[in-house]
Amino acid sequence: MTLSQTIVRTLEERIAAHRKDVKRENVGTVVEVGDGIARLSGLSKIGASEMIDFGKGVLGSALNLAEGEVGAIILGDDSKIEAGDTVKATGQILSVPVGEALIGRVVSPLGEAKDGGSAIPRTTLYPVEKIAPRVIERKSVTVPLQTGIMAIDSMIPIGRGQRELIIGDRQTGKTAVVVDTILNQKQTQTTDRPVICIYVAIGQKESKVAKIVDVLRAGGAMDYTIVVSAGASEPAALSYIAPFAGTAMGEYFLDQGKDVLCIYDDLSKHAWAYRQVSLLLRRPPGREAYPGDVFYLHSRLLERACCLDEKHGGGTITSLPIIETQAGDVSAYIPTNVISITDGQIYLESDLFYKGIRPAVNVGLSVSRVGSAAQRKSMKKVAGKLRLDLAQYRELAIFAQFGSDLDQATKKQLDRGARLTELLKQEQYRPMPVGEQVVLLYAGVNGLFDEVPVDQLKGVQHRLLGDMRSKHYDLLETLAGEITPEAEEQLKRLLTSFHGKKS
Amino acid sequence: MKPTPGQIAQALVELCRELPPDEVGNACDGSLSLLETHGLSHALRTFPRLVRHAALARENAVPVTMTSPTGSLGAAGQTLVSTLERTLARIVEWEETADAGLIGGVVLRSADDRFDASLRSALDQLALSLTQPLPLRP
Numbered sequence: 001m002t003l004s005q006t007i008v009r010t011l012e013e014r015i016a017a018h019r020k021d022v023k024r025e026n027v028g029t030v031v032e033v034g035d036g037i038a039r040l041s042g043l044s045k046i047g048a049s050e051m052i053d054f055g056k057g058v059l060g061s062a063l064n065l066a067e068g069e070v071g072a073i074i075l076g077d078d079s080k081i082e083a084g085d086t087v088k089a090t091g092q093i094l095s096v097p098v099g100e101a102l103i104g105r106v107v108s109p110l111g112e113a114k115d116g117g118s119a120i121p122r123t124t125l126y127p128v129e130k131i132a133p134r135v136i137e138r139k140s141v142t143v144p145l146q147t148g149i150m151a152i153d154s155m156i157p158i159g160r161g162q163r164e165l166i167i168g169d170r171q172t173g174k175t176a177v178v179v180d181t182i183l184n185q186k187q188t189q190t191t192d193r194p195v196i197c198i199y200v201a202i203g204q205k206e207s208k209v210a211k212i213v214d215v216l217r218a219g220g221a222m223d224y225t226i227v228v229s230a231g232a233s234e235p236a237a238l239s240y241i242a243p244f245a246g247t248a249m250g251e252y253f254l255d256q257g258k259d260v261l262c263i264y265d266d267l268s269k270h271a272w273a274y275r276q277v278s279l280l281l282r283r284p285p286g287r288e289a290y291p292g293d294v295f296y297l298h299s300r301l302l303e304r305a306c307c308l309d310e311k312h313g314g315g316t317i318t319s320l321p322i323i324e325t326q327a328g329d330v331s332a333y334i335p336t337n338v339i340s341i342t343d344g345q346i347y348l349e350s351d352l353f354y355k356g357i358r359p360a361v362n363v364g365l366s367v368s369r370v371g372s373a374a375q376r377k378s379m380k381k382v383a384g385k386l387r388l389d390l391a392q393y394r395e396l397a398i399f400a401q402f403g404s405d406l407d408q409a410t411k412k413q414l415d416r417g418a419r420l421t422e423l424l425k426q427e428q429y430r431p432m433p434v435g436e437q438v439v440l441l442y443a444g445v446n447g448l449f450d451e452v453p454v455d456q457l458k459g460v461q462h463r464l465l466g467d468m469r470s471k472h473y474d475l476l477e478t479l480a481g482e483i484t485p486e487a488e489e490q491l492k493r494l495l496t497s498f499h500g501k502k503s
Numbered sequence: 504m505k506p507t508p509g510q511i512a513q514a515l516v517e518l519c520r521e522l523p524p525d526e527v528g529n530a531c532d533g534s535l536s537l538l539e540t541h542g543l544s545h546a547l548r549t550f551p552r553l554v555r556h557a558a559l560a561r562e563n564a565v566p567v568t569m570t571s572p573t574g575s576l577g578a579a580g581q582t583l584v585s586t587l588e589r590t591l592a593r594i595v596e597w598e599e600t601a602d603a604g605l606i607g608g609v610v611l612r613s614a615d616d617r618f619d620a621s622l623r624s625a626l627d628q629l630a631l632s633l634t635q636p637l638p639l640r641p
Contacts, residue, residue, distance in 0.1 A: 021628075023618070023620075023624055023628075024616065041548075042615040044614070066545075067507055067508060067509060068553055282545065
């Protein structure tokens with residue numbers, strides 16, 4: 001039978017099987033609508049978070065269930081809805097389309113295409129709200145997620161399945177860190193554990209999202225990335241569900257045993273959107289006018305990041321939530337909430353940024369609670385000394401400001417620290433493979449750059465890496481995993497001869 | 504214990520049965536004041552509907568709206584109402600409305616339940632069935 005005959009037969013079967021059943025629906029009436037929310041009468045059998053069909057292609061979700069009245073958020077254009085309109089309960093909770101077809105696309109939190117491409121197929125739907133995996137289904141985090149940023153991979157290592165918060169004031173490079181992390185996952189695509197990335201833009205400018213998509217496309221990252229965008233001009237309800245929708249898209253790949261990276265940029269705007277919706281729905285305001293369950297808003301989202309055991313597929317979801325602080329205040333309400341939920345934080349400081357230290361990571365205040373458990377052996381070996389040297393440098397730098405005479409050991413420590421700080425500076429959109437990081441850090445902590453003037457260090461670094469890439473690529477591959485005695489000998493010889501050539 | 508808007512509506516209906524007609528307005532004003540006193544101002548919008556439902560429940564009546572393309576079902580509508588009264592063993596307070604978009608058939612609505620037996624709905628269901636993904640292999 002040919003394909004056309006099969007199609008015709010299928011259609012005939014469907015027409016024959018069609019029965020004109022009487023549909024029973026639970027309906028209500030719009031009492032009041034505006035500002036992205038609607039108050040409805042009726043809908044006596046509706047459940048919490050059940051989808052509501054307002055007609056005219058507009059959907060909503062029931063959030064407030066009171067006697068005789070239902071408060072709902074409108075997930076679309078509320079200008080099409082009028083008081084007196086009839087609405088119906090769909091009997092389903094809010095779900096979004098998931099699948100491989102979303103990779104490379106820019107979509108709305110409802111799974112609608114925003115990049116001008118073809119419509120997203122709705123073959124498989126996942127619920128936006130889902131209970132996180134239980135304790136018994138999880139295992140500890142051991143596989144590293146390389147960001148490609150030396151300062152992070154060495155001293156604040158992130159593992160697959162971890163939640164690591166990125167926190168800082170505006171314009172400190174938070175989005176730059178996550179974009180570099182996404183770009184760095186390109187090298188995982190040829191391994192047996194590729195990482196699929198989902199970037200959720202919450203309340204961001206469309207121009208910023210467009211720029212990020214351009215950067216990802218130029219870096220070949222859109223081949224494994226989904227961008228979910230709820231723009232600043234869109235209803236707050238869409239910003240509210242955006243991170244949950246992005247996580248649902250990630251859970252599809254998690255269920256297949258794959259590794260997923262979910263980035264929420266940023267949860268501060270997410271909390272604002274939830275506050276707006278809650279105040280409009282007349283929920284009682286708490287501290288800073290946020291509703292009482294704003295902690296639960298983020299905790300249930302971030303708990304869905306996990307590292308599942310082999311029995312449940314072995315997949316992981318790594319979360320990188322972003323929080324924007326005001327004037328460096330990490331003790332504010334929302335930042336402290338999210339800090340207490342996540343497994344560590346990367347603190348970006350404006351002072352460091354303006355001094356030219358970029359990424360502006362404050363390694364003293366940043367921490368990863370997973371730590372070296374999710375770090376490669378080679379990196380673990382060099383990172384310990386690096387952290388110690390930098391900590392000593394920070395302490396001694398205070399004395400150096402007084403301009404008093406310093407002994408040789410102190411001067412040496414200060415010189416070492418200045419060079420290590422310069423070494424950790426990295427250009428934007430230039431993630432570095434692990435092997436190269438290990439080479440540079442090994443040279444730095446063992447004093448091979450101590451004779452190099454600080455302002456010339458970057459040039460030396462580039463020449464060294466160029467040399468390694470062109471002539472000793474196999475050594476870089478080895479060092480990406482472990483510093484074997486043979487590899488260490490070879491590295492020492494190469495660095496010494498490079499040092500000799502340079503001087 | 505704070506009364507609910509539904510309880511106030513039921514109380515109003517019971518009270519109005521005992522009051523002379525010229526006192527009914529005062530009773531309604533009193534019930535609205537009661538809502539505000541108990542912090543139930545948000546229920547003012549839906550209160551008339553609650554009163555209507557309470558009144559119909561008191562009379563053991565079921566409100567039904569029948570919507571057809573023309574708005575006049577004629578004898579078929581009467582038959583439908585009789586069948587409902589027999590099945591539910593209650594009085595049916597019915598009204599007819601028109602919606603040409605239904606094409607044919609009828610839609611019944613009672614309180615929060617809607618029973619859609621219209622031709623439009625049947626065609627929508629058929630369209631949904633026919634537009635499901637087709638097998639691509641013979």
